[in-house]
Amino acid sequence: xxxxxxxxxxxxxxxxxxxxxxxxxxxxxxxxxxxxxxxxxxxxxxxxxxxxxxxxxxxxxxxxxxxxxxxxxxxxxxxxxxxxxxxxxxxxxxxxxxxxxxxxxxxxxxxxxxxxxxxxxxxxxxxxxxxxxxxxxxxxxxxxxxxxxxxxxxxxxxxxxxxxxxxxxxxxxxxxxxxxxxxxxxxxxxxxxxxxxxxxxxxxxxxxxxxxxxxxxxxxxxxxxxxxxxxxxxxxxxxxxxxxxxxxxxxxxxxxxxxxxxxxxxxxxxxxxxxx
Numbered sequence: 001x002x003x004x005x006x007x008x009x010x011x012x013x014x015x016x017x018x019x020x021x022x023x024x025x026x027x028x029x030x031x032x033x034x035x036x037x038x039x040x041x042x043x044x045x046x047x048x049x050x051x052x053x054x055x056x057x058x059x060x061x062x063x064x065x066x067x068x069x070x071x072x073x074x075x076x077x078x079x080x081x082x083x084x085x086x087x088x089x090x091x092x093x094x095x096x097x098x099x100x101x102x103x104x105x106x107x108x109x110x111x112x113x114x115x116x117x118x119x120x121x122x123x124x125x126x127x128x129x130x131x132x133x134x135x136x137x138x139x140x141x142x143x144x145x146x147x148x149x150x151x152x153x154x155x156x157x158x159x160x161x162x163x164x165x166x167x168x169x170x171x172x173x174x175x176x177x178x179x180x181x182x183x184x185x186x187x188x189x190x191x192x193x194x195x196x197x198x199x200x201x202x203x204x205x206x207x208x209x210x211x212x213x214x215x216x217x218x219x220x221x222x223x224x225x226x227x228x229x230x231x232x233x234x235x236x237x238x239x240x241x242x243x244x245x246x247x248x249x250x251x252x253x254x255x256x257x258x259x260x261x262x263x264x265x266x267x268x269x270x271x272x273x274x275x276x
Contacts, residue, residue: 024089028053028190028221029074029105034083036069043069044080045245051190056212056222058236058253060229060265065242067225071192074223075107076100106188110195112179116168120160121149123167124182152181156214172200173207180211184220191215192223197231209235229258229265241265 029051036044044066051057061067072078074085076094085092087103094100097107114123125145132141149163158177160170167175176196183191193212197205205228212235216222226232232239233253241249241264248268253261 026050026052027086028088030084030086030089031070031074032084032086034070034073034080034085036066036073036078037081038069043245044073046083047242047245047247049240049247049250051221051223052238053221054216054219055237056216056224056235058224058226058232058239059242060226060232060239060261061242062265064244066245067242068194069245070242071107071194071223071225074100075105075192077107101186101188104187104189105192106183106186106190107192108176108179108183108194108196110198112175114167114175114179117166120153120163120165120167120170120178121145123178124149124152124185128185148185149181152184153177155184155218156180156211158211171204171207173204173211176208177211180215184215184218188220190221190223192225194225195227196224197226197228205231229261233258233261239264241268243268 027050031047031049031051034044034047034049035042047066047070049070059067059070069078073080076097076099079093079095085094087105092103094103094105100107115126118126121142122145125148130141130145130148131138132144133139146163150161153160153163156177158174158181160174160177167178170178180191196208196212200208209231212222212224224232224236233256236253238250238252239256239261240247243265249264251264256264
């Protein structure tokens with residue numbers, strides 16, 4: 001079952017991209033010639049990138065490669081100095097993260113932007129609370145928000161029955177689940193996750209990877225920023241590698257090992273003898 005308003009993955013999209021031809025119907029977001037400068041530093045130097053419907057696209061690269069700058073542009077945090085962004089074939093210009101979110105693009109940063117002392121349900125609905133009318137007066141519909149919060153978590157296969165629990169009582173993996181559930185609450189078609197396992201242990205990292213898979217099974221496209229090569233080849237369907245503000249590689253992860261990916265990040269090409 002796919003999330004409401006989210007199309008299922010397009011059959012053959014990955015193979016189409018592998019051949020270098022991505023049909024317009026397969027592309028959720030298309031970036032063309034994206035450049036971004038910060039003073040004298042050119043962080044992005046003409047990046048072209050297609051994000052296909054229903055895929056988990058990993059963006060990798062060393063520190064300073066341009067990953068964060070690219071995500072800031074896609075998420076609406078920063079405007080590109082040059083280039084075009086298309087969403088479902090129509091040119092868009094996100095002037096803020098709120099504008100991107102309204103268009104279905106949600107970004108989850110490492111700090112998760114959660115209110116730790118507030119309960120789970122309130123974190124999901126903060127700024128967009130549900131109300132009901134009693135004697136003509138609008139009152140918070142806490143019961144419905146609690147129930148809906150459980151429903152969003154259930155879509156991620158996360159069983160947290162007590163949505164009155166404060167976020168600061170949750171594990172790192174559970175907090176990621178709350179952040180992802182909030183993106184579902186906003187009907188996100190694309191969820192960008194920035195180093196989601198960076199501060200987590202092995203067990204919690206596995207839980208987050210399971211969350212990404214579950215989110216993707218529901219029809220949501222995911223962009224994953226990660227330095228963990230093993231996690232990338234485990235969960236991503238495709239990887240784009242940035243180096244010095246340019247995209248130097250873009251290929252499916254099928255048949256790729258963590259060592260292959262590390263070599264790709266380092267050299268911009270697969271080691272000799274590797275099947276491609």
